[in-house]
Amino acid sequence: MADSINTLRISITKRYGGKTVLDRFPLEIRGREFVTFLGPSGCGKSTALGIIAGLVPATEGEIWHDDQRIDNVLPEKRGFGMVFQNYALFPHLTVFDNVAFGLSLQRRPAAEVKQRVQEMLGLVRLTGYEDRYPGQLSGGQQQRVAIARALVLQPRLMLFDEPLSNLDAKLRVEMRAEIKQLHARLGLTSIYVTHDQAEALSLSDRIVVLREGVLMQVGTPQEIHDRPKNVFVADFMGFRNFFDVELGHANGGIVESVSKGLKLRARATDDLLGPAVMAIRPEDIRVSRSADDVNSIRGKVELVEYLGREQEFAVSTEEGQRIWLRSAEKVALGDNIEITLPVEKLVLLPRD
Amino acid sequence: MAPARTQERSELDWVAIMCLAPSLLYVFAMFIYPFIYGIYVSLQPLKGEAWSFKNYVAFFSDPYQYVTIKTTFALALPNTIVVVLIALFLAYGMRRGIWMERTITTILVLPISLGVIFLSEGILGFYGTNGWLNQILLGAEIIQEPLELTHNFTGVILSLFMQNFPFCFLMLLGYISGIDPSLESSARMLGAGPWTIFRRVMLPLIAPGLIIAFALVFVLSFAVFPSAVMVGQPAGLTRTISIAAYQQAFEQYDMSYASAIAVIMGLCQLAALIVVIAVRRRTTIATTMGVGKR
């Protein structure tokens, strides 16, 4: 459907006053991809999006669209679509006029405008709402109007700036699916900004993790989730347990180290040597003793959080190390239990 | 994304300058320039050589003239104090809303909009020796002789009050209502009574606005002109400094002297403002110090 881009290459730096908000942010996006910029507030992801849109000027750097450099092209001429966090619907226009806005600027014939707007409203399941005003719509409906308004122009690139942050949890999950469907159905190329890792994992072809303007890792959702490359990404993606270790040489693909009285073994990663960090997810830890006593730890349950199907609880070792697990096992406060950290689930990370 | 307030130098691009230019130029041409021109003119006395302080000397050697400063102060200062205090009392009491608030504030906008001339004309009638107020008081035998409330000092005070009170009240009401109500609630939970809350929590917060209100009302009262003429005694008791300036300009046709008087008037107002700012500095320091103390 859309006349999508082939490639977008950027390398941008942005400084506000003395502060570097984006440090040589490099990216290459291919047509039809769904790329997410993921990171906590203030990491520069929205700024990067603003620069790609042309709304915010970069301090240094370049943006290449196919073979053309578009740094100096005005936002209204770039042909990108954008959806904002607060929807930014024109309050004085009806739903129809909002969606038709871009088309009316192009002086399209009325019949064409009507047909395209109604088609798009059908796609976002808002047929029949043409004459309502934004003030009369719910948050989810407003967001769908905002999406329709951008998509009706068949943009070459879609930019989403935390579009679901203002919606409640249930609605967020529903809208997420809708966005994914639209992207696939219309053959879009999309850049999506969010701080929610669940959103990023479910929507993206590739995820770009940012921290204070610096690229921390780029990869597929699986790579980011299973094989984080540094402590920041691991922490952001849900690894809750970190052990400072000293690594020696690998022995048959396994490295061993002691951390706060715990003897831990993990699969060797590349050539990581010396000071490092071992990390593991709460849900990967088993509440049982291992067959060969490898990575088994004894401890006392100190905190229990009931989550419905499972519990998340903290186990304290004798040396005072606290380990978080998530499990469906019935465990109570004060229990003395044995847990195992499976060797293949321990991830090795460089120490910061 | 939060619309970024970019702190780049390019915020003031040619578009911004084009937008600001007309109004800015107007203020410069019609406000700054006449100001400077006025000072210049005041130094070119009609009968004397150029660039002399003759006008100023003349003003301060002529009792008929320099007494106007005292007269105007005597009118402006008490008036301002009374207006601000009463307005504070009312605005503070009404900060959480009051029965018929909208009606009351709407009615209070009337004196501001109708203006001085209409009000003074009405005061002449209502408060005059044959006016309704005297008739009521005489009729109820509260007084034996009609009160002299117009064509004197009292008349001007009345007029100034009727003009300035609503204005000051609405300003303070808006300001006080803007203070976070949860501050008061938390003070109450901590055991503070209403007077303590006023003294130690609210007053420090109201102080900046209060001081500005005081400055505004004083400066306005100091420039009083039509009321001093209409309901006062422009030839004597209520001959304010603005009347002196006006007479020089339009009766004696001595623009130079008039400008000098206007400059003097401006300087008096500036002096008052400086005092007010100094007081503000001291009170903010005092309150921050008071916070540490017990």
Added chain:
Amino acid sequence: MKRGYLWRLAIYLFLLGFILNLVGIVSHVVVSSFAKRWFGKPLPPAFTTDWFSYAWTNFELGHVLFITLFIALAVVLISLAIAFPAAYILARRNFNAKPILLLLYFMPLLIPQMTYGIPLATTLYRFGVGGTVAGVILAVLVPMVPLAVFILLPFFEQISLNLEWSASMLGANRLQIFRRVLLPLMVPGILTAGLLVLVNTISNFELAFLLAGGGSQTLVVALYYNVFAGGVRPVYSIDAMAVIYMVMVMSVLLVALRFVRPTQMVFRLDQTRR
């Protein structure tokens, strides 16, 4: 809370007293304007509307009203036209000189009109516009332009920058954004500013007075002059004129109050909080 009750009573009593005074003052003028003759009695013995026609002919009210409306409209249009772009920039941009600029705009509102009116009149007379309608317009604009700026400013701030950005992403250039997004959304702001400038211009005395000539007196100025006219004018005719003035002001006020709260009509002290 007995104590609280007493305070509230005091507040109500004072307000009641003040409002009664106000009502008394205003009604006295109104009653007087319809009185045939009135002296020393609670109400005039007979009523008439003759004083209005007297005022109309003797005070040239037709001409005066025309001048007043002409000046008022001119001031409203010019002040809005030059304040609008300035307020937009001040709302959207930040730059080093901004606080100084805001102070500069605030000066004509802070400093009383009588203080800068004399030098202003001197200047305008020197350039030959003193005493003319143009002179009055130029003078009254001095405080009205800043007033318009400060009224429009918060309205601009209320329009999210995202709206302009969306329009930009949808292909609109600057002019289109102005026409199709900014302008329609600023209608309440423009109305509020226009109406408040209108009210302030009609009731402006000091500047209009200092710049008035024979044929360029506004209604208030004419009112003032007639109180002190050479030949003594009957007070009833003056009050008739005052009533006409009052009706004019109140009609504009009534319209204005549909769009703006009374506390917004005075200077916003809390703007200094920022």
